[in-house]
Amino acid sequence: MPRLYGSPATCLLYLRIVIIFMAFGLMPFHLKAETKEPGFHQLQERLIKDGFDKKYIQALYQRESVKLELRGISLYSSHQEATINYEQYLTRKMVRKARRYIEEYLAELTRAEKDFGVEKEIITAVMLVETRLGTYTGGRPILNTLSSMAVLAESDVRNYIWEEAVKGNRERKDFDSWADRKSQWAYQELKAFLTYALKYHIDPMELNGSYAGALGFPQFMPSNIIAYAKDGNGDGRIDLFNHADAIASIANYLKQFGWKPGIDRDAKFKVLMRYNYSSYYVNTILELNERLKG
Ligand SMILES: [Ca+2]
Numbered sequence: 001m002p003r004l005y006g007s008p009a010t011c012l013l014y015l016r017i018v019i020i021f022m023a024f025g026l027m028p029f030h031l032k033a034e035t036k037e038p039g040f041h042q043l044q045e046r047l048i049k050d051g052f053d054k055k056y057i058q059a060l061y062q063r064e065s066v067k068l069e070l071r072g073i074s075l076y077s078s079h080q081e082a083t084i085n086y087e088q089y090l091t092r093k094m095v096r097k098a099r100r101y102i103e104e105y106l107a108e109l110t111r112a113e114k115d116f117g118v119e120k121e122i123i124t125a126v127m128l129v130e131t132r133l134g135t136y137t138g139g140r141p142i143l144n145t146l147s148s149m150a151v152l153a154e155s156d157v158r159n160y161i162w163e164e165a166v167k168g169n170r171e172r173k174d175f176d177s178w179a180d181r182k183s184q185w186a187y188q189e190l191k192a193f194l195t196y197a198l199k200y201h202i203d204p205m206e207l208n209g210s211y212a213g214a215l216g217f218p219q220f221m222p223s224n225i226i227a228y229a230k231d232g233n234g235d236g237r238i239d240l241f242n243h244a245d246a247i248a249s250i251a252n253y254l255k256q257f258g259w260k261p262g263i264d265r266d267a268k269f270k271v272l273m274r275y276n277y278s279s280y281y282v283n284t285i286l287e288l289n290e291r292l293k294g
Helices: 009-032 041-049 054-062 070-077 086-092 092-104 106-116 120-131 144-153 155-166 172-199 222-228 243-256 265-275 278-291
Strands: none
Touching: 041 144, 070 086, 070 144, 070 155, 070 172, 070 265, 086 092, 086 120, 086 278, 092 106, 092 120, 092 278, 106 120, 106 243, 120 243, 120 265, 120 278, 144 155, 144 172, 144 222, 155 172, 222 243, 243 265, 265 278
16 A cells, blocks of 8 residues: 655655745745836827827826736737637527628618618628627727737837736747737827727727727727718717617728629628638628528
């Protein structure tokens, strides 16, 4: 029978080993606690220099809920389109849901079809894949997402985010080239987002979105809201959490990128790639379109 417990001397040795491991194991936590999370000070200065009201920006970034979105950056920086299961949008259950949506919003969809020349099945397919017809719009404050990506331009913040949220998931040089690109892009999107919020007197912290900062039922980036979104219900406001506005906005976006009645599959493919640059995505939309028409 194997001995489960050793002699007192062996026990003491085990205890020493455990203490040594605990000491080493605890050290990184101890160091982490002393690493101060970097803030958005430089970002605020940059926004003010670019014309945003000083008092507005300072009051906004002083709020406790405005903070670095580490988890979102970790997810986004390791995002791989090919790993998304697009089959989930082609099940019979999903097609049934899409059909019911077309019945429910027939008036809005028909109007968009007439105004922009984009068929209702395509608009519905886009909305289904983007947010399951407006039911999954993302729960991350867009202000935090875009601000966190914009400050990746600052080397100390970038190092902090690398250590805290990304290291281990990818190579540093890949992260650096991603961060160079995304920080510039996110800053432009942040400015568009604040411009949109100011225009409609919306509290920026009330708008949640995806880990990329996309917003509403059609998941538009803020710069696309300014350029392509439409007021579908005619209330004088753009609200992408409203079905009529979302439907008109998707249709107008596709129209602006070349959608016309009667275009062939190749042409449709090219336009849809402008909505989301992924052939998996586009093929799913086109397949859904066929099934909804069939
Ligand atoms: Ca509206």
